[in-house]
Amino acid sequence: MRFAALLCLAFLCFVAPACAEDVANAQAAIRAQEQAFSRNDANAAWSYAAPAIRKLFPRADIFMSMVQNSYAPVWRHKSFEFGEARTEGHWVAQRVHIVDEDGEAWEAIYTLEQEPDGSWEIIGCSLLKAGQSV
Template sequence: MRAVFAIAIVPFILASPAFAGDAEVKAAQATIDSQLKAFIADDGAAAYSYAAPNVKQIFPTVDTFMNMVTNGYPPVRKPRTYAFGKVQEMSPTSIIQQVLIVGPDGKDYEAVYTLEQQPDGSFRITGCSLRASTSLST
């Protein structure tokens, strides 16, 4: 199921933050930040609330979602630290955001999130691709 959630069509060459509107970037980052904080706090319901409808369709309950994240994305589930990296606006309502994570194992990871603006104006996470980081720089 991890492969379904990790949208593989995410380019790893990301543009500078200037390409996306500041308000949209801040809103997308706030969504990711809130979800990561919910994971750290073991608040599955809150973490699940930041998932987009396409993710909720694949993982229809908080438990199935949390099991997928716990088993497939340990660095995202329990990051030691994280910082936002590069961002790219794919369309006026779609953003790709790089997040640099130090996982529970102390190793560096790169998570690339895709987010879509919802009809109510909020951004929700449509996917996350995770890989071991080969560099500490952004």
């Protein structure tokens, strides 16, 4: 997870400022997945994961279990607010500020890729406690 966080931070440093339409579409995918988590809708949440993620977690219930165990603040939270975004070609890196159910602050960095059909799918999410160094 530490390597993924470093990779995402490097991506944010070297990519161009965000294209508004790409960011809006990427944020819509993130928000839709976040809402699916809140409804316990495993199939909907899994549908926003990129093919490589779905290959790693070949069933929606396996994916949801991983999120519950490894990304609890993403799974359940008090607040979930978009921060800075960066784009590069068909990629978007989106920061999300999260406050978990216990009031702890977290920083998530989502990376998304635009698919050939124009949809945006989540290829990764790095999660750090706010103020924690990479």
